[in-house]
Every structure is written in C-alpha cells, then in structure tokens.
Amino acid sequence: MSVHTKVSRMRSKANMKNGMYDLLDWLERERSDHIGLFWKCVFKDSIRNQYVTLQKLHISLLDGSFQFEPNLPEKLEKEETEKRKRKEPSEEENGKGNSVKKKKKKKTRGVGEEDDDEEQAGPSGQATQKKKSKKLCFSSPLKRGEKGNIWTWGIFKNQIPVTCGDKEGFLNRQRLAKGEKCIVVEKQWYTPGEFEKFAGKASCRNWKLSIRCKGTTLGKLIQEGHLKVKSYKRSTKAKKSLLSDRVPTVSAGEGDDDFDEEEQDSSSDRQSSTNTTEEEDDAGEQTEEQSDDREDVHKTVFKVTCGDVAATLHKKRFVSGILGKCIRTEKSWMTPVDFVKEVLCETDVSWKKDITCEGKPLGDLIEKNILSCHSLFCDCRLCAPDSEDLDNQKNDDECWICRSEGKLVECDYCPRSFHQTCHLPHVEDAILEDESLWACTFCVFTKYKESFSSMETTAAALSCNISEHMQQCQYLLLYLYNTDQQQIFATNPTLYLSDQTTVVTTPMWFGRVAEKLQEKQYQTVGDFVSDVHLIFTNCASYNRDNPEFTAMGVTVKEFFDREFENAFKIQEETADS
Secondary structure (H helix, E strand, C coil), rough: HHHHHHHHHCCCCHHHHHHHHHHHHHHHHCHHHHHHHHHHCCCCCCHHHCHHHHHHHHHHHHHHCCCCCCCCCHHHHHHHHHHHHHHHCCCCCHHHHHHHHHHHHHHCCCCCCCCCCCCCCCCCCCCCCCCCCCCCCCCCCCCCCCCCHHHHHHHCEEEEEEEEEEEEEEHHHHHHCCCCEEEEEECCCEEHHHHHHHHCCCCCHHHHHHHHEEEEEEHHHHHHCCCCCCCCCCCCCEEEHHHHCCCCCCCCCEEECHHHHHHHCCCCHHHHHHCCCHHHHHHHHHHHHHHHHHHHCCCCCEEEEEECCEEEEEHHHCCCCCCCCCEEEEEECHHHHHHHHHHHHHHHHHHHHHHHEEEEEEEHHHCCCCCCCCCCCCCCCCCCCCHHHHHHCCCCCCCCCCCCCCCCCCCCCCCCCEECCCCCCCCCCCHHHCCCCCCCCHHHHHHHHHHHCCEEHHHHHCEEEHCCCHHHHHHHHHHCCCCCCCCCCCCCCHHHHCHHHHHHCCCCHHHHHHHHHCCCCCEEEHHHHHHHHHHHHHHHHCCCCHHHHHHHHHHHHHHHHHHHHHHHHHHHHHHHC
16 A cells, blocks of 8 residues: 555654655656655645645745744654664574564554665654655855855745845746836736836946845856846847836747846857858858747747637647647637637648748747647646646636736636636625625626616716716726737836826826725726826826827827727717718
C-alpha cells in the first residue's frame, strides 16, 4: 500500500501528523524532482486562503525571512545519539538478520529507509538529528564566509522582492525580460519607472539605482546577468504623451521607456555591431524571421482565425485537437476541433490547416515547437479532466476587468470571469453561497436590452434619474474597461504623473467612476457621463503637445459615445436621417 493511501485512511490526528511527516520525507527522498510541483499545489490560492499558517509560510519564503531552527532540542539529540549507538551492527551480524531488521523498519515507518546507519530527516519531517538534507533547502546553502544572494535561490526563480524608498513589491523576471509591467504591489502592476514614481523617487530618474533587492541595485543585478531586460528599441510604440516630455513611457505590454537606459548602457556594443560583414547583412531577413520565432516562443496568447471568425488561442490550455479548451471566442471556450466544426459546419476537419495564426497554419507553430501537443499517456488535468476540471475550462482563468488571476466569480452564461470587486455591481458573498445560476452584467444587459425604453434625444437620456438606468451605466463602464486594453485610463494617473495636478484640477479615472457608481453617488445619468468625459478632457489638456496620445483618448471617447447611444436606444440620429 502506498504512503499517501495509508495517510488518507488515517483517522487519528496524531497518526495523520506523523504520517504526513513520513510522506514528506518520502517525497524528498524518492521524488525530489517533484518537490517544486508539490509546493505549487500547496500554495494555490484556493488552499492558501483557507490556512493562515500557509499564508505566513508563503510570505516568509518569498521575502527570504524563513529560517530553520539552528539547534535541535537537547533531548532529541541525546535520544538520537543513543539510538545510533544501539543500531551500530557488529562485524558478525550480517546477512539474513540485517535484511529482516530493515524490513521491520520499513514496516514501522511506512516508507523505505536508508541502508546507512544514519537516518536523514527531511525539512518537513520531525527533527531527529543534526544532519541536514541536501535535496531540499529553503535557506541558501552557503559556505562559511559566502554572501547570501537571495536572487540566486531557487524559490526566487520567477520573482524577487524589491524596494524603492518605503515601498515594497515583487519583480517578475519574465515580465522584465519582455519589457512589460513587471513590479506588483497589492495586485497593481507597475513598470520600473512607474514604481519609482509611486515610491516618490521620480527625481532620481534612474530606476536601476533607486530600486533594490535586499540592498543591491537592479542595475548591478542586470550587469552581473542575474536579470534580463528588454531593450527600449524593441518596443513598438512610445507613449511619450502620457508623461512629461522629460520622462517618456511605453504602452503597456509593448515595452518601457525605463529600458532606454539599458540601451545607453549597451550603446558601445551596438556601435560595434554596426560594423558587420556583408555576409551578415545578406542574412538579415533570415535573422529577423528567427527573431520572430523566438518572440513567438514567449507568447502566451495567439490571435487565430478560421474562415471569417477571429478568436484567441491560449498556450497554457493547449493540449491537442480534441482536448483542452484553448480557443476563446466571444461566446465560449472550445477545443481546436470544435472551433473548426462550429465555424465551417463540417465533421471531417483538419484543424492544423483550417486554423491560421497571422496567415500561417497552426501546424507551423507545432512544427517549430512554439506549441506542444501533450503525450497520449499524459494524465494532467487538461488531458484527463474530471467533471470539475471540465467545468472550470468553460470560463476565463483571469479577471475580465483587471486581467489578473485570483479568486474569480464565473458567469454561467458566458466565458467571462471576474473578481468580486471588479464586477459592477460587486458580487456579494451571499451570492456566492447561493447555488442558483449567476449572470454577469453583460449577459443581463444583453437579455433585457430590448425591454429598455427608447430615448428621443441624448439630452433626454442625460436628464434621467440614474437609479432607473443603473444597468446601462454599469454595462457602459465595464465596456470602457474592455475597450481600454492597455488600461491607460483605469488607474489614478497622479500615482505616476507627478505633475498632472499642475494642469488638471480634478483627476478622474475608470476606477474612481466605478467607486461612485457602486456607492450610488450619482443622481442622474448626466452626472455619470460627465465624469467619464472628464477623463478624456483631462487627457487632452495634459497632452496638448502630444497629438498621438490625445487621439487615443478621442478614440476611446468615441467608442463610449457610440455605445451610449446603443445602450439608451437614442432615436435622434434616426429621426434626422
């Protein structure tokens, strides 16, 4: 009988506790390559949120404050010393006697024992001696005199703790390498430059020196190769208009002006690279194609089409043609085969050819190992899902508003998911406890749109009491969040625009409008629309010399005005025509 089966059948708390220690020791000794996966499962949000002890352990592991007890209890040390002396075999005791003794040890402990006289207790097991396990170590395995650099520890492989002034956050290595917003503080993502301003260190104008990890500047970590930074030249679109002319930034997800310093640091390297040979120049097109392939490897979402229907393919959900609902349309999640069947209305389909990504068949991405099909014998949750897993595949893995993961509320009528406080209206705990089906604001609006009264003019709609049209206003604001894909207008601009208040007297952003809607601070529809328009008016005032960004605000405003007429069924344009 396996160890975990024995533990699962135990009823005594004391036996379960001892059994868990044995199970963790067995995991460390026999399945050390699975330890990382084990901790990922333990620290899932759904589990961690139920246990305060796990939350504290998770935090201490992330910030490097976790330490093992350096000294074992004296009583245990003496017992273990006496036990080892009793277990020392004489030269005459060999063969059958020893083998029987080992079998008894295995039967008593429930897991396989080492043949050596010394037993090794894992970090999760009960401490029985001074010797430490070499297979798993949460603290840095340093030699005497060495410096403990936490950014080299395995637990900080994906993110490291950083500080700037009195602000603390975590820096995501992969996002930094891609040139995206990479520092998270209380679920809010910032670029290094924005985090520097958020910490009140904007005057430094050099995040590589102002942001530190345990006292070491990020600039030094980059120089020593511990961190990788995407250079500014790789960004496709500068968003200089968002900040003052002195501090340009880059659109979210496309790069960051903060990485311009990386370009300056490597200017000498680029200068020397311009002196390439003619053969290298001739191979330029091939190099560019290889570069595109490398960028595709790091992509997590791909825009795909089948016939005239567009959708998105999510890499982490991709398994094969018939498993893993990885293609997201406006209405549902589907497998590649189901997607092709629904679009082409055919039963015999070739999904690798019929689905294209940027004009190329999906099969090309598989051949280049950008997408990987799972093995036929794979037993992961996507390949061998239970009923709960299949149900979870019906909805998004991240919030439709803030685009981050966590505890999500899933709509039963569409693929959208929301955080409780991101949705409008907020989803109360009582609703979660109710077993009846739940519909998001988008589905409710779509269902009852035809029953809404028509308005003759825009002025008539603006003068209406908002309590009678709360559904439309909530829908419109959520619609704006979706339209603003880069979330430029979602957060308080004064957090990263220190000089905006010199131009704008009343800052406004989507989040603030959402708060006022939730708290029912608006009296009329016109009050709500006035605040929304104020966002774009502020954008135009602050960016007088930046027509490109002003145009972005105008575009989002036009989307809002057009959808406002649709939501309130304004008839004046029809009458004029």
